[in-house]
Amino acid sequence: MTEKREYATYPNFDKLIIETDAEMQRLGWTEIQGREFLEETYGVRSRLLLTEDELDNFLLYLQLTDSPAQDQGGF
Numbered sequence: 001m002t003e004k005r006e007y008a009t010y011p012n013f014d015k016l017i018i019e020t021d022a023e024m025q026r027l028g029w030t031e032i033q034g035r036e037f038l039e040e041t042y043g044v045r046s047r048l049l050l051t052e053d054e055l056d057n058f059l060l061y062l063q064l065t066d067s068p069a070q071d072q073g074g075f
Helices: 013-027 031-042 052-064
Strands: none
Touching: 013 052, 031 052
C-alpha cells in the first residue's frame, strides 16, 4: 500500500527548488536522472512530493557530489 502525499507547501520550498535546480545543472543531471534518483531514494517521481527534510537532504546530497554525471549505463 502506497501512501498518497500532498504537494509541498512549506516556506523554504521555492528556495530549495531553485538550489536543487542549480546543483543538478552543475552536475549535468538530466530530468530523467533526477527522477530516477528520487524514485530510488524517496519513492516519488517529483520534488513536489518531498517533505522539507527530504528536499533539504536531496540538496545536501547534490552539493556533496563533486563531479558531473558520467555515462552510467543509459543515463
